[in-house]
Amino acid sequence: MRSKEAGALTGEGRVREHSSAAVAGKYWAVFRTQLLNSLAYPIDLLGRSLLIVLFMWIFMNLWRVTYGAVGASSIAGLTLADTMWYLMMAEAVMLSKHDLSETFSEQVKDGSVAYLLNKPFNFILYHFASGLGDSLLAFGGNLLIGSAVVWLMVGPPPGIAGWIFAGAAVVLSWLLDFCFSALIGLSAFVVEETNAFRWIYQKFLLLLGGVLIPLDFFPAWLQTISLNLPFAWIIYGPARLFVEPSLARLGHVFLQQCIWLAVVGGIVWVIYRRVVARLVINGG
């Protein structure tokens, strides 16, 4: 299998084509570099993860009072401990995802995109590999600190299956989130200001994705709408899988994530090819 985009100019000016393994190796190197870069500052990494303590403390106060007011040990099938572990996983995914839309739009606005586009790698895949390296470590830090705090508050976490299933689903979550980030970032080719799109997307994740509240607590009509949108499969899917792991649920989460990846990823690809073809760079 040959890849056209992997072609690179050799010293003699001939186009040399690489195998798929070489292409994967290239992005692996980008991922590894970012990973090592983040590992070089462990204190900074742990410091960034402290935010999850704040959120977990507020959630604990909110839901302890709410469960107490309702006077029931479970709401929509979730106990207080389930809710807190769900929120911990949801926050860990949310806080560790690497928002590339800002980087994208800055590079488009200041013209530095020109220097990246003529490099022998794909602009989109380069950013994904780089962002993944950062997200992986941030996720580890958030899980470590978040779990310690929630364990102290409500007791031990769900079983090992929850960790494995949720961990697998989180990788697809990042990929799906990355597609949205790319879409927002690429919009800088068309509109002047992309911040508004970014804020609104983040709020959709907080609300319809289930970061602030498990979707199970929604009224039925809103739950149906949320589950038919991609945001739920970025956050709710892995977090719910974490507290109630089952093969059937895992299959359902994967299926939804793959469907939305095909849809949103396809849109990103089409738009990327169009805007790059139309790109005009002035100056030097």
Next chain:
Amino acid sequence: MGRQLSFVVALWKTNLLSAMEYRVSFLTQVIGMMLNNAIYFVFWIIFFARFEEINGWDLVDMLFLFGVVATGFGAGTYLFGNSVRLSSLIANGQMDYYLSLPRPVLLHALASRSNASSAGDFTYGLFSFGAAIYFSGSFGGLMLLRFTLGCLASIVVLISFLVLVQSLTFWIGNTSLLTRHAFNAIVTFSLYPITLFDGTAKLFLFTLVPAAFIGALPAEFVRRFDLLQLAQICAGGAVFLVLAVFVFYRGLRRYESGSAIQVRM
């Protein structure tokens, strides 16, 4: 005092004229931020539709809270836009410009920049206050006065807190992470009902992270007059303002110039 006021007003006018050069961008950010806040508030609509009230707080209380916090936060960070990036100005030696001019350094530095998105927060806050009046069914000239006073107190405490935290840059160097956490903490805590928190947590919210002075306390005061709350709001604002100014100018003695050539346009 009058001269300083007219100087600050002139700065605000310049900032507005500068923003108007990019009208579409300005409006996009304002409308975007309003939508952003509205979507966030839907969480509380869903929450109270299911649980009705928590420790005496209901949806109308949340509308008052969002009204005060968003208006105060929006006005504060719009008029004193550099309050969110003071630490980078200090760390990068960019205070030279303000030090070289015969104007109060802190005031000049803070008011030299405006954030377009903050105008969206401000407008959203007014809408939220309007909705709170509509749903509570109570309104009067005195409530408007209390709202203005509550928002002013909120602005003073918020900006003072941000200055206080970022002034630590003078002593410990890079505080970008601390600033980010402090900013997130004060905004997040101020948007939750204070009745969720017990005694120790409340002490924390009135002192170390004074979110209660930015949200819950002025919001309760707006809803109904209470002399004790008025005294608390005024005292809180005065204490944090004096502390912020004192710590900033104390730290400024340790400031090291960046010696960089800076061009301001």
